[in-house]
Amino acid sequence: MISLAEVTGLKITTLLDNITQSAGPVAHWGFSALLEYDAEGKKRVLLDTGSDRECILRNLKTLKIDLRGIDAVVLSHGHWDHTSATVDVVKAAGGVSVYAHPSAFQPVFRVDEKGKRHRISVPDGQGVADIEAAGGQIILSKTPIEVAPGVWATGEVPRDSFETIMELVKERLVREGSDAPDTIPDDQSLFLREKGVGLTVITGCAHSGPLNILSYVEALTGERVKALIGGTHLTGRKPEYTAATIEGLRKHDLRILSPCHCTGFKAMAELSHTFPETFVLNYSGNTLEPAKILRERKAPL
Ligand SMILES: [Fe+2]
Ligand SMILES: [Fe+2]
Structure with a gap:
C-alpha cells in the first residue's frame, strides 16, 4: 500500500487541450497540463507535452510560464498528441527527468x-x-513510481472492468508487428493527495479506462478518489460504452469531475448533465484549483 504524503495548494494549468475560451492560449487536439503544489517547498510536474510544438511554446509564452527548474515530466502514453514537444520542454526546463512506461516509445498505428x-x-x-x-x-517504469514529492505515476494499469482494449466504432489501434488490438499498456496517470480535497487523479487519455484507473489508484492507496481531471477517451465509443462508464462513475465518490481532451463533446455533455454538481469544464489556458473549487462550493469532505 502506498502511503501518500499530503500536498497543499495544487494548481493544474492546462497548457493544451482541444478547446479554449479566450483570445490568448490556443486550442489543438492533444493534452498537456502543469501541476504546481507545495510539498517540501514549491514543486512543479508536467504531464504530457501536447500535440504541436508551436502551440505549446506559444501557450507557455502567453501564460507567462517558465518551465526552468520543473521537477519532472511524465508522459501518460506514447501517442503523438501527448508527446510532440518533449524535447522543447526538456530544453526549457534546463534538463529534467522524463518518466514513461517501457512501451511508450514503440511504434503504434491507427487503422x-x-x-x-x-x-x-x-x-x-x-x-x-x-x-x-x-x-x-x-x-521507464511499469510499476507505480513517485515522480516528485507526493506525486505518483501509476505505471501500467490492470484491466479489471469491461474497459479492456480500445474498441472504437470506426477504427482500431495496433502496435508494430501485430494486427491484434493494442491494449496500450503504456497508459498511465498521475495521483496525489491534496489537503482539503483528498485523492486526486490526473489522466492523459485514460486508454486503460477511467474506471480501471480509479479502482487501481484506490487499491494502491486504500483511499477513495475525490477528483478526476483529464482525458477519458469516450470519443469514438459506442453509446453503450459511454453509458457503462457513466454508470461506473456513479459508484465512485468524486467531488470534482473535469474530463477534457479525448472525452469528446458528446460524452462531455452527457457527463456534465449526469454530474452537474461535480462537473468542471477544462480547456487550454485554464487553471483548476481543486481545494478552492470545493471551498467555494462549501462542500464538506
Ligand atoms: Fe492516446
Ligand atoms: Fe490523446
Whole structure:
C-alpha cells in the first residue's frame, strides 16, 4: 500500500487541450497540463507535452510560464498528441527527468475503415535519444513510481472492468508487428493527495479506462478518489460504452469531475448533465484549483 504524503495548494494549468475560451492560449487536439503544489517547498510536474510544438511554446509564452527548474515530466502514453514537444520542454526546463512506461516509445498505428495504417506514436525527433540529447533523463517504469514529492505515476494499469482494449466504432489501434488490438499498456496517470480535497487523479487519455484507473489508484492507496481531471477517451465509443462508464462513475465518490481532451463533446455533455454538481469544464489556458473549487462550493469532505 502506498502511503501518500499530503500536498497543499495544487494548481493544474492546462497548457493544451482541444478547446479554449479566450483570445490568448490556443486550442489543438492533444493534452498537456502543469501541476504546481507545495510539498517540501514549491514543486512543479508536467504531464504530457501536447500535440504541436508551436502551440505549446506559444501557450507557455502567453501564460507567462517558465518551465526552468520543473521537477519532472511524465508522459501518460506514447501517442503523438501527448508527446510532440518533449524535447522543447526538456530544453526549457534546463534538463529534467522524463518518466514513461517501457512501451511508450514503440511504434503504434491507427487503422482506418479502409485498412490503411496511420502512425500515431511519438513523433520523429521526440524519441529517447532526442530527449537524452536535450538533457533529459529517461526513467521507464511499469510499476507505480513517485515522480516528485507526493506525486505518483501509476505505471501500467490492470484491466479489471469491461474497459479492456480500445474498441472504437470506426477504427482500431495496433502496435508494430501485430494486427491484434493494442491494449496500450503504456497508459498511465498521475495521483496525489491534496489537503482539503483528498485523492486526486490526473489522466492523459485514460486508454486503460477511467474506471480501471480509479479502482487501481484506490487499491494502491486504500483511499477513495475525490477528483478526476483529464482525458477519458469516450470519443469514438459506442453509446453503450459511454453509458457503462457513466454508470461506473456513479459508484465512485468524486467531488470534482473535469474530463477534457479525448472525452469528446458528446460524452462531455452527457457527463456534465449526469454530474452537474461535480462537473468542471477544462480547456487550454485554464487553471483548476481543486481545494478552492470545493471551498467555494462549501462542500464538506
Ligand atoms: Fe492516446
Ligand atoms: Fe490523446
